Amino acid sequence: MLQIQIIRKDPEEVIRLLAFKKFEARDIISDILRCDEDRRKLQKQVDEQLAESNLIARQVGEMMKSGRAAEAAPLKEKSAGLKAGIKNLETELATLEETQFRLLVQLPNLPHPDIRPGGHAEDNEIVHSEGRMPDLDDQALPHWELAAKYQLIDFELGSKISGAGFPVYKGQGARLQRALVSLFLDEAVAAGYLEIQPPLMVNEASAFGTGQLPDKDGQMYHATADNLFLIPTAEVPVTNLYRDLILRQDELPVKNAAYSACFRREAGSYGKDVRGLNRLHQFDKVEIVQIQHPDRSYETLEEMREHVAGLLRKLELPFRILKLCGGDMSFTSAWTYDFEVYSAAQQKWLEVSSVSNFETYQSNRMKLRFKGDDGKAQLAHTLNGSALALPRIVAALLENHQTGEGIRIPPALQAYTGFEMIR
RNA sequence: GGAAAGAUGGCAGAGUGGUCGAAUGCGGCGGUCUCGAAAACCGUUGUCCGCUUUUGCGGACCGGGGGUUCGAAUCCCCCUCUUUCCGCCA
Numbered sequence: 001m002l003q004i005q006i007i008r009k010d011p012e013e014v015i016r017l018l019a020f021k022k023f024e025a026r027d028i029i030s031d032i033l034r035c036d037e038d039r040r041k042l043q044k045q046v047d048e049q050l051a052e053s054n055l056i057a058r059q060v061g062e063m064m065k066s067g068r069a070a071e072a073a074p075l076k077e078k079s080a081g082l083k084a085g086i087k088n089l090e091t092e093l094a095t096l097e098e099t100q101f102r103l104l105v106q107l108p109n110l111p112h113p114d115i116r117p118g119g120h121a122e123d124n125e126i127v128h129s130e131g132r133m134p135d136l137d138d139q140a141l142p143h144w145e146l147a148a149k150y151q152l153i154d155f156e157l158g159s160k161i162s163g164a165g166f167p168v169y170k171g172q173g174a175r176l177q178r179a180l181v182s183l184f185l186d187e188a189v190a191a192g193y194l195e196i197q198p199p200l201m202v203n204e205a206s207a208f209g210t211g212q213l214p215d216k217d218g219q220m221y222h223a224t225a226d227n228l229f230l231i232p233t234a235e236v237p238v239t240n241l242y243r244d245l246i247l248r249q250d251e252l253p254v255k256n257a258a259y260s261a262c263f264r265r266e267a268g269s270y271g272k273d274v275r276g277l278n279r280l281h282q283f284d285k286v287e288i289v290q291i292q293h294p295d296r297s298y299e300t301l302e303e304m305r306e307h308v309a310g311l312l313r314k315l316e317l318p319f320r321i322l323k324l325c326g327g328d329m330s331f332t333s334a335w336t337y338d339f340e341v342y343s344a345a346q347q348k349w350l351e352v353s354s355v356s357n358f359e360t361y362q363s364n365r366m367k368l369r370f371k372g373d374d375g376k377a378q379l380a381h382t383l384n385g386s387a388l389a390l391p392r393i394v395a396a397l398l399e400n401h402q403t404g405e406g407i408r409i410p411p412a413l414q415a416y417t418g419f420e421m422i423r
Numbered sequence: 424g425g426a427a428a429g430a431u432g433g434c435a436g437a438g439u440g441g442u443c444g445a446a447u448g449c450g451g452c453g454g455u456c457u458c459g460a461a462a463a464c465c466g467u468u469g470u471c472c473g474c475u476u477u478u479g480c481g482g483a484c485c486g487g488g489g490g491u492u493c494g495a496a497u498c499c500c501c502c503u504c505u506u507u508c509c510g511c512c513a
Contacts, residue, residue, distance in 0.1 A: 046482075
């Protein structure tokens with residue numbers, strides 16, 4: 001959620017930057033400003049009335065104490081008369097506050113000024129590219145066929161017990177999952193992240209805090225009996241750990257890493273992109289989260305980007321890093337790098353990680369602050385990234401490392417799988 | 424699922440209708456003392472909103488919402504959560 005102060009200060013700049021995200025904000029902004037003005041005017045009125053009422057109450061108190069109860073009667077009456085008016089004003093104020101909030105929540109985060117405007121994939125800038133493209137022969141198979149051939153993943157069985165998009169991993173396939181999770185967690189811990197094992201279900205306040213509600217309502221599985229949501233990413237519970245907190249400046253940066261299963265309804269996405277592991281309702285992911293001082297959050301973003309790149313190197317996968325254009329970034333992000341791994345057998349790039357700086361957008365919702373040197377509380381910046389999401393990594397590993405004898409496991413992973421080849 | 428107790432400032436914990444944003448202790452910060460540190464002593468120490476924007480003024484907040492009253496942390500109602508006991512159980 002954007003801070004009202006920023007909109008008040010320079011509404012034209014907000015409109016200009018939101019246009020980078022292909023968001024036409026002019027109407028909402030003018031509604032917000034009008035509402036804000038009304039709200040402040042009303043706030044002043046309410047405060048004045050309350051001040052008067054407080055004064056009378058104090059005077060009555062004095063009289064009661066000094067035994068002049070009779071004199072208090074007219075004051076009591078006056079105060080009682082004020083009451084109805086105050087109540088009406090307060091109700092009106094609450095309505096305005098709610099309206100303003102409802103409007104504010106509709107605005108996406110401002111992209112950083114260095115973000116390119118645009119709304120198409122072609123507007124994304126390839127900022128880095130590395131790794132050797134595998135030259136596979138004509139017999140190269142896509143991962144869903146490899147998964148069947150080596151009995152690693154059973155999609156049909158998953159459909160039977162749950163539905164499409166819930167794969168069952170078996171044998172070396174299951175072991176590969178566990179190995180990747182362990183590798184990713186160990187790397188994160190080595191990089192200074194605190195390992196967290198969060199709940200997989202969260203309440204409404206948490207879903208709101210990181211921006212899943214109301215923006216992505218309908219994308220989460222909702223357990224209505226208890227009003228809990230299955231997490232779409234560990235970002236949600238982990239970032240919300242710090243909701244409503246005022247950290248000390250010397251506690252920054254907070255670095256947390258968490259493995260979790262992730263659940264996404266993916267309502268409305270069907271078609272060729274959903275084949276195999278490309279798009280699932282349940283998948284595993286290790287997420288890294290940082291809470292950082294606003295002055296250093298972009299250094300931190302680069303650090304996180306380098307961490308993710310290191311993982312892909314260990315897995316010996318060719319990858320590229322995209323700096324997303326405004327229109328391709330998420331609602332809540334100010335700056336996003338996407339990592340894509342080349343899938344040789346599908347002959348396309350698969351998104352395997354997304355590393356973002358949300359600046360104060362999440363922290364403003366969550367009231368996540370820190371106390372600076374001046375003793376004043378201010379909003380912290382939040383960042384997160386996948387490090388990494390498993391399914392497309394598994395897809396790329398299977399496809400890129402397939403050989404005539406089987407699928408080669410990169411050395412860094414062998415310690416975790418306990419085998420060098422999938423046969 | 425049943426029963427009971429509870430929710431107060433960073434933490435612990437007092438406060439049962441008026442001067443309570445709230446005692447006290449711990450912690451934090453500043454100072455005295457010291458070569459320095461500890462101890463001791465003194466002072467200080469919440470968040471949000473509005474107006475002024477330098478000092479300042481007003482308002483709100485004692486889990487959340489509503490009510491009673493001139494006046495609520497304190498009384499009443501509803502909700503949420505926590506703890507303990509019983510039941511069930513990986």
